[in-house]
Amino acid sequence: MTTEFEVSQQQSLQLLISLHRLLRTVRQAAPANGLYPTQLIVLSQLLQGGPMRVGELAAQVPCSQPTATTMVSHLEAMGLVAREPDPDDRRAIxxxxxxxxxxxxxxxxxxxxxxxxxxxxELTPEEAAQVLAVAPLLERLSGQRVDQR
Structure with missing residues (x-):
């Protein structure tokens, strides 16, 4: 027998706010070399997935293709990424x-x-274990797969 579990909008909002606050405190404690969070996502996607076309990056981030193109241009100007011909289709980059x-x-x-x-x-060992146990679920919610290394 399956029981339905309902999450209220307020609970969802509180989770979202907590995640944003956590990420903001991390960003404030360790500035990301002047990079925006979306640029960091692009770099991490390339690190995990290897070379990609701009459209693939846009789908992974997710953002529009014009936004991904602009981000790639900025990252390229910073020397963090390069555009190269696609070995499978020389017309593509x-x-x-x-x-x-x-x-x-x-x-x-x-x-x-x-x-x-x-x-x-700063948490008790039990609390820390609970937070770490939630990581795979948050990954599923994000819609992204991350290799476990």
């Missing part, structure tokens, strides 16, 4: 992460992880 881009996203994510680890250490 794919975006690749440069070594500087790779180092940048790894540095930012490691810094962010250190801040989260410090915040988790």
């Amino acid at each position: 794919q975006v690749t992460l440069t070594e500087t881009g790779r180092e940048t996203i790894i540095s930012v994510t490691h810094g962010d992880a250190e801040i989260i680890a410090a915040r988790l250490a």
Whole structure:
């Protein structure tokens, strides 16, 4: 027998606000080298998935293709990504992460992880375990898959 579980709009809003506050405190504690959160998502997608066309990036972020094109242009001007011919279709261009881009996203994510680890250490071991147990569910809610490494 299945019982239906209802989440109120207020509960959903509170979860969203809490997640935003957590991310904001992480961003304030470890500035992301002048990068916007969406740019960080693009860099992390390229790190995880390898070279992608702009349309694929737009779908992964998610954002519109014109927004992704603008982001890629800014990241390219910063030396974090490069545009290269797609080996499968020479008429198409794919975006690749440069070594500087790779180092940048790894540095930012490691810094962010250190801040989260410090915040988790402020909780009881049981509370920290509860928060960590929720991570796969939040990943499912985000609609994105992340490789477990």
